[in-house]
Amino acid sequence: MQIQSNFSLRNFNTFGLESTASFFAEVSSVEELTEILLDPVWQQKPKFILGGGSNVLFTQNVNALVIHPVIKGIEKIKEDEDHMWLKAGAGEGWHEFVMHCVSHNFGGVENLSLIPGTVGAAPMQNIGAYGVEIKDVVESVEAVSIESGIKRIFSKEECEFGYRESVFKKALKNQYVVTGVTFVLDKKPVLNIGYGDVQKTLLEMNVTSPTIQDVSQAVIAIRRSKLPDPAQIGNAGSFFKNPEIPSEQYNSLKNIFPEMPGYVVSQTMVKVPAGWLIEQAGWKGYRQGAIGVHQKQALVLVNYGGGNGNEIRALAGTIQDSVEAKYGIRLSPEVNFI
Structure with missing residues (x-):
């Protein structure tokens, strides 16, 4: 080493x-x-x-x-008639792990195709896309204490998963290094294709009886059409979380902005797409020198080359102020500022 x-x-x-x-x-x-x-x-x-x-x-x-x-490896822990338990090293690429599961017809992560990053980072952020979050498939997380060097296994419940949150971002922030994750996957997959974009793309692919391979390919196609490749344009994917606001506030805003989309997440809360808010505030395609807001997806801030982090941070703050002034909603960054 x-x-x-x-x-x-x-x-x-x-x-x-x-x-x-x-x-x-x-x-x-x-x-x-x-x-x-x-x-x-x-x-x-x-x-x-x-x-x-x-x-x-x-x-x-x-x-x-x-x-x-860069801890690697994907190993079978156990299986039964309906499920397969796989443990993946923290250094495995997330998309590569998804492709491994899809190729073996192990269902549960196909909606999370093409998300950048590693297996180890996935539970920290509770990554999610198209109706699926990693909490839906995690059984346990193996991590090592930075202070003591002692290994500990966290159950799904102990991970305290929330929307783009986990115990590793809150109470135990900067205290553990994730070294491996054990997943429970379906050998008889039940597809999650409720999102309109996924259904539309499957239709465009002329798929009427989709498999998890089809769903994965549809998600990959959607992400490639909407999100810039970091190898071509520097970015971190979705920069802000989709805000969840009280139903009363959403209904009031809906009276003023009838076209505002919203998704009910509980009896009292509604999720509003951050990308829509940013676009309606006029930021989509904005560019200032080497940085800007992506032309196809307002939720993505980009570095065209030569930009620096403080410029992007300042732009993010200006966007937050702009959206809050127009809608009374303060966006929260999904990206971690270092």
Whole structure:
């Protein structure tokens, strides 16, 4: 295991932003991770865990030991007539794991195709798309305490999953490194194709009796049509969360803005698409120098090349103010500012 100093993180974040880590180490096993966490040289130094870098905005250099887990492997834990339990290493690419499941006809994650990032980051964020969240398929999360180096297994309940939230972003923030995730997948898949875009795309594909492979391909097609490829234009996908507001507030806004979409999430709350709010506030396609708002999807802030994190952060703040002034809704970033 090699520890490098003054290490550029430009190729380790999907915005393609320049940031320098004081120290950087890749760990390819739980043993390597424990070794560095308990090493007296590093034990008292600040640490930052960096996965695929698809949900971070670097606004400064990282004065810490950056640990980049590349723990690999997908193994069968057990199976029964209806389900398959798979454990994936935190360093596995998320989309690659989804493709593994789809190719073996293990259902449950096909709606989450083409989401960037790693398996280890997925439960921290409780990633979700097209009616499915990772909490729907997780059985447990294996993680190592940064302070003690002790491994712990978190049950699904202990992960305290919420909308783009988990215990690892709240009570246990910066306290654990996820090393592996165990999933429960369906051997007799039940498709989730309730979203209009998915249904429409399947029809365009002339698919009348879809399989999980068809659903995966439809989701991939949708994402490619709406979202820029980070390899071409720096971005972190959806920059803001879709806000959930009280039903009374939504009904009042609906009287003023009849075209405002909303999705009931409970008896008292309605989810409003953040992308719609941003677009209606006039930001879609906006560009200022090297940064801007994507032309096809207002929810995505982009770095066209040469931008910096503070410029993107400032643009995000201006968009938040603009949407709040028009609709009385304060958007919350989904991306983590570093």
